[in-house]
Amino acid sequence: MNVRETAFAILKKIYIEKKLATEVYPSFLEKLEDERDKRLTLEIVYGVNRFKGRLEYVLSKFANKNRTEADIWLLMLTGVYQLLFLTRTPAYAVIHQTVEVAKKINPKVSGFVNAVLKSVSRSKNSISFPSKENLSDYIQYTLSFPLFLGMKWVADYGEEKALKIMKSLNLKKPVVFRCFKDVSPLKKDYIVHKTPYIEGSYHGNIPVFMIRAAECYIMNEASQLAPELLRNFKGRFALDAASSPGGKGFLLKSFGNFDEVVFNDVSVDRLEKILENSRELLLNVSAITMSDFTKPAFKENSVDAVILDAPCSGTGTISGHPEIKWIRTPQNLKSKTSVQKKMLKNAFDVVKKGGVVVYSVCSMEKEEGEAIVSDFVSSVENAKIFEPFEYSTENIRRSFSKFYKEGLGLRILPDKFLDGFFVAAIRKE
Ligand SMILES: C[S@@+](CC[C@H](N)C(=O)[O-])C[C@H]1O[C@@H](n2cnc3c(N)ncnc32)[C@H](O)[C@@H]1O
DSSP, X not given: OOHHHHHHHHHHHHHHHTOOHHHHHHHHHTTOOOHHHHHHHHHHHHHHHHHHHHHHHHHHTTSOGGGSOHHHHHHHHHHXXXXXXXXXXXXXXXXXHHHHHHHHHOGGGHHHHHHHHHHHHXXXXXXXXXXXXXXHHIXXXXXXXXXXXXXXXXXXXXHHHHHHHHHHHTSOOOOEEEESSOSXXXXXXXXXXXXXXXXXXXXXXXXXXXXHHTTEEEOOHHHHHHHHTTTTOOEEEEEETTOTTOHHHHHHHHHTOEEEEEEEESSHHHHHHHXXXXXXXXXXXXXXXXXXXXXXOSOTTOEEEEEEEOOOOOGGGTTTOTTHHHHOOTTTTTTTHHHHHHHHHHHHHHEEEEEEEEEEESOSOTTTTHHHHHHHHHHOTTEEEOOTTTTSOHHHHHHHGGGEETXXXXXXXXXXXXXXXXXXXXXXX
């Protein structure tokens, strides 16, 4: 398969199987030899996912979606993305290659694909996109968000904030990383910048494999916050209850304020990932358990702190995983809330009196964040949400106090650097 065919096949699988791109593309990319081909394939896949609404809007001006085979429509979207955004590839090459793929899907429509893409190419600079005055079209076509999600955020956050959230989630964020030893080896070969929120966190235009080779771990500053809130909390055992691929637990371990950090996750494959990452980072991760944390598997009152970074819809990470916009539906958006509730109850049971649970989700959905913790503390007498900077550094307090809502937690709104996130600290009194 060539680049265009591979990008089309990856996108098709993402939409049919409702999987993340990162779960789908590795097996496809293996078959491409050239590094530039791999990069271009991912550029098309991520670009289509990021701007699908906008591409649909353009394509609809020249073709009727209801009368077009779904595969051909998707293929044409990949062509439209390239014509609109990849200005260094000549239009004739994009059209020719896309038509060649169309011939394999259905030879009868290759002429149609050719004609439509030529029309897009001719007219692309004269197309204007809906303005804010028409809110639903603006959300779907200009901002490329599904209407149900955009309108939900308008209801949850108000129009101004919701539109800001969507714009931020359409940005490609810098690759932010944390070095567990020393950042200076990277500084010899690359320009390394400090990030705006967390001391000891960096970004730069550095290949991912070089970051990893330098014993540094890629982790958004919003995600770093969960362990940072326990930085000065001292204890014997901490449990990272849903820990794979390991980032939060690694950071907590690197602070050295617990005798042991226990890494738990639900499956062998997920635990393998932690081991693989810890080996690369030369971190000695020895306490690992496999259990379904929706069921009681740990002794009650046995650990000093729990990080519960619960499975969720992931809508706070749309910048890095734009396909989340299209694989979530009104039906599955909140499908993890009952798991989150059970896990939070278990986390609280496992922690000792005086101990702390840090609950977090990389989600914009209040049903997965604010509602889970406030329902929990209102039904459990000795559970209290406390001011979350009690055990953090001053730097963290300064950077994040604007996101704190008293008695609730930190609602992190995405920006140029931050993913959307929710984190709250609950004490067992
Ligand atoms: C948001 S991810 C955690 C990311 C991780 N904390 C990190 O910083 O790298 C959620 C994790 O929950 C795990 N998980 C899902 N259901 C679980 C369950 N019932 N019990 C334990 N872990 C579970 C998933 O395998 C996944 O690794």
